[in-house]
Amino acid sequence: MPRHAPDTFFGHPRALGTLFHIELWERFSFYGMQSILLIYLYYSLTSGGLGIDQGLAGGIAGVYGGSVYLATILGGWLADRVLGPERTLFYSGVVVMLGHVLLALIPGVPGLVVGLVCIALGSGGVKSSASSLLGSLYETDELRPLRDAGFSLFYLAINVGALFGPLLTGTAQTRINFHAGFGLAAIGMAVGLWRYTRSRHTVPDVGVPHPLSPAVRQQVLAGLILLLAIVAVLVGTGIVNTGNFSKVVLGINAVVVLGYFGWMLGSPGFSATEKRHVRAWIPLFLVCCMFWMLWGQVFTALVVYFDEVVPRVVYGFEVPVPWGASMQCIWMIFLSGAIASLWTRLGKRQPGTPMKFVLSMLVLAAAYYIFVLYTRAGEPMPLWMYALVTLIINISELLISPIALSFATKIAPASFRTQAVAVHFLSISLGFTAGGALFNAWYSKEGMADFYQILSTGSLLTGLALLLVVPVLNRMLRDVD
DSSP states (O other), X not given: OOTTOTTEETTEETHHHHHXXXXXXXXXXXXXXXXXXXXXXXXXXXXXXXXXXXXXXXXXHHHHHHHHHHHHHHHHHHHHHTSOHHHHHHHHHHHHHHHHHHHHHSOHHHHHHHHHHHHHHHHHHHHHHHHHHHHHTTOSTTTGGGHHHHHHHHHHHHHHHHHHHHHHHHHHHHHTOHHHHHHHHHHHHHHHHHHHHHTGGGSOOOOOSSOOOHXXXXXXXXXXXXXXXXXXXXXXXXXXXXXXXXXHHHHHHHHHHHHHHHHHHHOTTSOHHHHHHHHHHHHHHHHHHHHHHHHGGGGTHHHHHHHHTSOOEETTEEOOTTHHHHHHHHHHHHHHHHHHHHHHHHGGGSOXXXXXXXXXXXXXXXXXXXXXXXXHHTOOOOHXXXXXXXXXXXXXHHTTHHHHHHHHHHHOOGGGHHHHHHHHHHHHHHHHHHHHHHHHHHOOSTTHHHHHHHHHHHHHHHHHHHHHHHHHHHHHTTTTO
16 A cells, blocks of 8 residues: 555554554553563562562463463453454453552552453453454455564564563662552553544444344353352362462363364364364464463563573663563564565565464574573673573564464454454463473573573474474465465
């Protein structure tokens, strides 16, 4: 499209700008909070933290990250069956803001639990509905070739928010306390909602694709009440506790994933072509799970490494621990536009989705191997080298994350689009939850080199295994890529 057209945003539909901003501020609040979450869990009470064991704290952080993406299933279902994507997006943003307010105002574990639950539920709704609405903007023949570029620009919004969130909340946490950082995240989400309401009219209101009948609504409400009662009993009796919560969330994820893929392959509502796409999606989904399990260590192992190993004093100034997350996003902001431009210029000559996944896993393996070299040598990684490694990790992310999201919208039927995006996010949920469990079970200061060797080897073997089946997947996806 002409770049000077009044209804375009950098050559893309104007609504991309609106979705860009709501995602930016939601990610500002989310990553701002998450950048101080792990240290809030394991810092001592005298330092303002909760004094939780470091391994258990990493497991909790992983479960929380996984729960956010597990909640996209609920958000996708609400968008497809009850509220529609646009209203789900707005109301979910309100719930996110409420969660940050609770974290800021209620001290200790009670505030942590209720705040994280609200943020997880709200973020799940924002992510599934925003991504679905974005995919719906590129349905015409003229705009379809710009889809991957559009998703890469959308990814830029994520990383702009993720850059400034940790910088500001980290500063508030360092100079005041953790709750000031949580409060700043709430303010960020409030700004995002205000900005969204001003240009909400540009977002297409596609309605409710597959609404529930009144009778089914009553059944769903009764089922929800029963489910909440069961959860309350399991938690209240101690059957579900902090020691086994990771396994419980992993089990729930696995059941939901199997249920969705079984339904897509067996449902008469999917055509033979769509089922062929779903079968090709299965190995790609598994690779995504592995990627996020390994990449997710940026929220656990790399936070601890940056906190305890990397020399962080620069000209007398000690870089706050949360700023490590912003360091990653600086690279991402520069890279997102470049990668989007690359895919646009290559057009039909760009590698297919499976090959992009292979490249992502190989790049991630190289990044973690640098940690292996330093830890085996017993030398702390200099700050400049840590920044360079985060650059490599970000390249691996850009080769898979926006591409996988774009792929989910490509193969999804119109009535299942938001839920298909939510199924994609289940790979992140599984990966983050498994990553937290991996950190809790295998990470130790004494065995740090072995831990990073596991990460590097796992990435390498996954990439090589996928490379073997790339020709088969390309044939199955010949009418998609």
